[in-house]
Amino acid sequence: MAESRIRDISQLKPYERKFEWWGPSPEEARKILASKPKGIRDKRMTLKDAVKKFVKDGINLGIGGFVNTRVPIAIVHEIIRQGAKNLTLSFQSQSLTAEYLAGAMILDENHLSIRRAEMAWWAYEVIGLAPLFRYLAQNGMIEIDDYSNYGMAARFKAGAMGVPFLPVRDMGGTDMELTNRGKMIECPFTGKNVYVVPACHPDVGIIHVQGADKYGNCRIFGPYCTCPEIAMASTYTIVTTEKMIAGKAIRQFPNLTEIPFPVVDAIVHQPYGAYPGAVYGFYWFDMAHIRLFRSACEEFRKTGKKDKLEEYYNKYIFECEDHDDFIRKIPPEDLKRARMLDGGQPLLV
Amino acid sequence: MADYNPYEMIAFTGSQVLEDNTIVFVGTGLPIISALHAQMTHAPNLLMIFEAGSLAPILELGLPLSVGDTRAANRACFLKGMCQAFELTQRGIADYAFIGGAQIDMYGNVNSTIIGDDYTRPKVRFPGSGGAGAMAASCERTIVIMPLEKRRFVERVDFITSIGFGDGSPDYRERAGVMGAGPYRVITHQALFGYDKRTRRMMLLEVAPGLTPEDIQDKVGFELIIPKEVKTMQEPSAEDLKLLREIDPEGYFLKRRIEE
Numbered sequence: 001m002a003e004s005r006i007r008d009i010s011q012l013k014p015y016e017r018k019f020e021w022w023g024p025s026p027e028e029a030r031k032i033l034a035s036k037p038k039g040i041r042d043k044r045m046t047l048k049d050a051v052k053k054f055v056k057d058g059i060n061l062g063i064g065g066f067v068n069t070r071v072p073i074a075i076v077h078e079i080i081r082q083g084a085k086n087l088t089l090s091f092q093s094q095s096l097t098a099e100y101l102a103g104a105m106i107l108d109e110n111h112l113s114i115r116r117a118e119m120a121w122w123a124y125e126v127i128g129l130a131p132l133f134r135y136l137a138q139n140g141m142i143e144i145d146d147y148s149n150y151g152m153a154a155r156f157k158a159g160a161m162g163v164p165f166l167p168v169r170d171m172g173g174t175d176m177e178l179t180n181r182g183k184m185i186e187c188p189f190t191g192k193n194v195y196v197v198p199a200c201h202p203d204v205g206i207i208h209v210q211g212a213d214k215y216g217n218c219r220i221f222g223p224y225c226t227c228p229e230i231a232m233a234s235t236y237t238i239v240t241t242e243k244m245i246a247g248k249a250i251r252q253f254p255n256l257t258e259i260p261f262p263v264v265d266a267i268v269h270q271p272y273g274a275y276p277g278a279v280y281g282f283y284w285f286d287m288a289h290i291r292l293f294r295s296a297c298e299e300f301r302k303t304g305k306k307d308k309l310e311e312y313y314n315k316y317i318f319e320c321e322d323h324d325d326f327i328r329k330i331p332p333e334d335l336k337r338a339r340m341l342d343g344g345q346p347l348l349v
Numbered sequence: 350m351a352d353y354n355p356y357e358m359i360a361f362t363g364s365q366v367l368e369d370n371t372i373v374f375v376g377t378g379l380p381i382i383s384a385l386h387a388q389m390t391h392a393p394n395l396l397m398i399f400e401a402g403s404l405a406p407i408l409e410l411g412l413p414l415s416v417g418d419t420r421a422a423n424r425a426c427f428l429k430g431m432c433q434a435f436e437l438t439q440r441g442i443a444d445y446a447f448i449g450g451a452q453i454d455m456y457g458n459v460n461s462t463i464i465g466d467d468y469t470r471p472k473v474r475f476p477g478s479g480g481a482g483a484m485a486a487s488c489e490r491t492i493v494i495m496p497l498e499k500r501r502f503v504e505r506v507d508f509i510t511s512i513g514f515g516d517g518s519p520d521y522r523e524r525a526g527v528m529g530a531g532p533y534r535v536i537t538h539q540a541l542f543g544y545d546k547r548t549r550r551m552m553l554l555e556v557a558p559g560l561t562p563e564d565i566q567d568k569v570g571f572e573l574i575i576p577k578e579v580k581t582m583q584e585p586s587a588e589d590l591k592l593l594r595e596i597d598p599e600g601y602f603l604k605r606r607i608e609e
Binding site: 003004005006008009010011012013015065066067068069070092093119120121122123125126129130133134137138140143146147148149150151153154157168169170171172173174175176177179184192193194195222223224225226227228229278280281284285287342343345 | 377378399400401402403410414415416417419420421422428429430432433435439458462466467469470471472473474475476477478479481482483485486487505506507508509510512515516518521522524525526528601602
């Protein structure tokens with residue numbers, strides 16, 4: 001069997017993870033997409049209805065964006081309001097979205113719970129480590145499958161391509177080779193070792209974009225992260241958009257469509273849909289609000305007290321009818337500062 | 350002599366290591382500060398690539414605080430996604446990986462995943478690989494930034510997240526299926542390290558003024574290769590410090606402290 005020499009130097013206790021798909025298999029994912037009606041139709045709905053229709057207990061939830069960039073906060077808040085149990089999370093690098101879900105689990109695991117996460121990174125960059133991730137991981141409360149950011153990107157890309165795996169040039173020779181669900185194989189062409197990672201097909205992909213038409217054609221500006229791949233790999237995709245684009249404009253510049261209509265199931269017009277995260281061309285992230293939330297999480301991790309966490313969730317999530325209601329609670333000057341800090345990047349929406 | 354703090358020394362040394370006409374794959378914080386300083390001084394044609402998807406942006410809106418940040422995408426030449434950034438890197442466009450981590454060993458393997466030996470129940474859980482694992486594998490040369498502390502420079506890292514020279518055998522990286530040449534420099538506030546070509550072990554190259562190679566060895570949990578001639582690290586000039594502090598005026602990264 002092809003293998004690197006990692007076993008000779010690894011300090012980990014022996015660990016074997018049986019391979020299984022943590023969501024639909026490539027065949028199941030293909031069948032679901034193939035069986036959908038393909039005609040161009042209006043896919044607008046309320047976020048409430050979209051989450052109710054697609055987000056079920058036990059699903060694999062593919063979270064778009066990167067750390068605090070174009071993160072689907074409005075969708076995550078709505079999932080928390082409605083509740084969902086035994087979720088598998090799949091993502092690249094996340095901060096707020098994953099911590100919001102983790103906090104909901106800590107407050108009431110009969111309402112929302114995370115079973116496992118397949119991911120590359122979970123923290124806040126300059127703002128610090130993710131307290132709730134630490135808490136859940138160090139207490140063995142969630143199962144984790146670690147990849148590099150390219151590892152996860154290649155897994156979503158394999159899903160988007162309709163192939164069961166992709167070869168990559170990293171993770172071999174590291175402890176991820178011993179712990180994650182990728183495998184070292186001998187390349188049939190070069191005869192050399194090459195690491196392969198299984199496709200990742202979320203049951204539901206959640207994505208926030210700058211512009212989309214009502215049929216689901218989406219434009220993305222700034223870094224794409226892996227949003228197009230996640231949308232194409234998922235069996236169902238919910239998209240929130242800062243702006244609605246007229247269908248005519250989409251057909252005028254089809255090159256600008258990064259997510260095409262057949263892979264989108266729900267379109268929700270949701271300004272500030274990534275706040276307190278950032279959306280290139282619209283607003284930068286709101287560091288003060290992120291710190292407010294993070295400090296409630298950190299207090300729980302340090303003291304076990306849930307008051308601050310509860311207070312935050314009640315005020316900003318449970319007592320909000322929807323995301324617009326949440327945004328109304330944010331001081332207008334904070335929103336204005338977030339818009340100014342973006343620097344007004346040029347967009348075509 | 351100008352008065353500077355440890356992270357200013359690290360950022361300045363990082364700048365000195367980067368050559369002109371190259372591409373550096375940067376993560377948040379000090380790598381960006383080093384690259385910007387290099388661009389403003391000795392390496393005007395040094396270019397950056399960010400994992401969220403931007404290539405050769407012009408960082409004129411302020412220091413990016415996230416690699417997916419608007420500021421890190423500003424006026425890029427090519428702005429796509431994570432797949433494109435890493436695939437170009439696998440293809441060979443990135444000369445340097447510039448990464449951090451919690452622990453490093455003598456062969457340049459880096460841990461940013463867990464402390465402990467039980468993957469399912471770690472003593473400490475760190476954020477994970479992020480881009481670092483792919484950068485250390487696929488960029489041509491890996492530069493690691495780490496405060497010089499004994500708990501970080503260890504005989505064996507608890508978890509290899511970013512590949513170095515593995516066990517030091519000449520074909521470790523090839524058998525692992527990775528393409529980049531591997532570890533190149535380790536930058537700390539008190540010493541600059543490289544690697545011995547023959548053994549692939551970490552080697553002391555330079556020490557900070559006032560310190561001896563023995564001082565450095567005392568802070569490292571494995572035996573360093575110490576050549577006969579060890580240079581003194583160049584210190585940032587008043588002009589360098591001014592530039593660095595203009596790059597990070599809030600001191601998000603430069604004003605952090607290192608426990609002695």
